[in-house]
Amino acid sequence: MQLIIGNKNYSSWSLRPWLLMEHFSLAFEERQLWLFTAQMKEEMQRFSPSLKVPVLVDNGLTIWDSLAICEYLNDQYLEGKGWPQAVADKALARSICAEMHAGFFAVREEMPMNVRRAIAPITLSEQAMSEITRIIAIFSQCLDAHPEGDYLFGEFSIADAFFMPIVIRFSIYQIEVPRSVEQYLDRMLNLPAYKTWQADAMAEKAVIEVAEV
Ligand SMILES: N[C@@H](CCC(=O)N[C@@H](CS)C(=O)NCC(=O)O)C(=O)O
Known part of the structure; x- marks a missing residue:
């Protein structure tokens, strides 16, 4: 695969499947392209008409x-373990990922993912603040319903991978959250798979000016 x-410093969409694959120790080869460069545009023609990352190539299939x-x-390699097992949890997990x-x-626009960024708050619009309130409500609802586990639905799932870029944003932009959410953010930031991504991101040199806020 x-x-x-x-x-790795900026690509929030790339992080999601990468984290899932790394966390579940799936064997895959990583190919990195530098965003917004001529190299990326040229190479992406070969992989995907969307010209966007991430792209997975497996057994002649491009996704x-x-x-x-x-x-x-989840279907091909994780025997369904990518989602929570209970039907109601799975429906909720799919809803929050969607x-x-x-x-x-507004959160994506005003708070770009930037792993290397020095931790400091920023001024946000009302819209971004209301989206943050909604995200905190999602986190609280899931965590309160699953006190038995460390993750949104107890066991690690696609939902955690999907919200990892938000966890990073909340950390680097110092968003205030309730204690139980803060503990969840800490666990996610210390996830071994994320530590690997973070170290690689820190070592990157490319700077995308618009993402430096
Ligand atoms: N909905 C897509 C979004 C992919 C996306 O926007 N990727 C960005 C990088 S994080 C990209 O490739 N941007 C390059 C460009 O727009 O030229 C997904 O979930 O994979």
Whole structure:
């Protein structure tokens, strides 16, 4: 399997399937392209018409889009363990991933993922603040319902991988959260798979100016 990703410092969409694969120790080759460069545009023509990362290539199959990749990995390699097992939990996990995938535009716009960023607060719009309130409500709802485990649905799932870039944003932009959410953020930031990603991101030299806020 080959996973094509962007800069580890900035590419929040790439992080999602990568974290899932790394956490579950799936064997894959990583191919990194530098975002917004001529090299990326040129090389991406070969992999995906969307010209966006991440892209998974497996057995002659090309899958683009982070959610589609996670679903494929769940079906093909994780025997369904990528999602929570209870039907109600799985439905909720899929709902929050879809909400993440298709929304929270102000948070994404105003708080770019930037692993290397020095931790410091920023001024946010009302829209971003209300999205943050909604995300905290999602975290609290899931964590309160699963006090037995360390993750949103007890066991690690695609939902945690999907919200990892938010965890990083909350950390680097010093977003205030309730204690139980703070403990969850700490656990995610100390996840061995994330530590590997973080070390690689720290070592990168490329700077994308618009993402430096
Ligand atoms: N919905 C897509 C979004 C992918 C996406 O926007 N990727 C960004 C990097 S994080 C990208 O490739 N940008 C390059 C470009 O827009 O030229 C997914 O979930 O995979």
